Amino acid sequence: LPIVNPFGGAPVFLAMTADCTAALRATLAQKIAVNAFILLLASLFVGTYVLEFFGLSVPIVQVAGGIVVCVNAWELLRAETAAPIVPASAPAAAEIATRAFYPLTLPLTVGPGTISVAITIGAHHPQSVRSLVVHGAADVIGAALIAATVFVCYRYADRMLRVLGETGTSVLIRLSAFILLCIGVQIFW
Numbered sequence: 001l002p003i004v005n006p007f008g009g010a011p012v013f014l015a016m017t018a019d020c021t022a023a024l025r026a027t028l029a030q031k032i033a034v035n036a037f038i039l040l041l042a043s044l045f046v047g048t049y050v051l052e053f054f055g056l057s058v059p060i061v062q063v064a065g066g067i068v069v070c071v072n073a074w075e076l077l078r079a080e081t082a083a084p085i086v087p088a089s090a091p092a093a094a095e096i097a098t099r100a101f102y103p104l105t106l107p108l109t110v111g112p113g114t115i116s117v118a119i120t121i122g123a124h125h126p127q128s129v130r131s132l133v134v135h136g137a138a139d140v141i142g143a144a145l146i147a148a149t150v151f152v153c154y155r156y157a158d159r160m161l162r163v164l165g166e167t168g169t170s171v172l173i174r175l176s177a178f179i180l181l182c183i184g185v186q187i188f189w
Helices: 006-016 022-054 058-078 093-105 112-123 129-155 157-162 165-188
Strands: none
Touching (some): 006 058, 006 093, 006 157, 006 165, 022 112, 022 157, 058 112, 058 165, 129 157, 157 165
């Protein structure tokens, strides 16, 4: 949960969905939570095998992911403050799904740090069937709880930030973008 950090990601989510209606933002929050759950499970149970198949190491994933996080954070940090643009027409389902996965789920919600941790946890599961079942069930429950937290934080990000007001929200978004940039540099480093 601290690596996914849905509480810190909520202002970033809100900034990156400023052109969306409240209903679309709720749909995106739900899709991001589902994507995060699936990505966490995939990283836990097959991530080691995927990296092994392509001959990649976890540090390489961290460097590449850190660069992607830095680029997204830099764009958000430098974005001009403007009034949210409400789309004239509802986006297509394919556009919503694409936007929900990249960049909102990967790398901003479940980023390279999270994937690296999940792969590491998955790589160190005991080999006995009983232990595998117990650890596997715990992993699924943990991923579900994280996904639920992501949904709640993103779904109600506007309400949480409404308390801060426009100036406070702008400051929080800039601070979150800077922290996200620092996280990207840390992952890269």
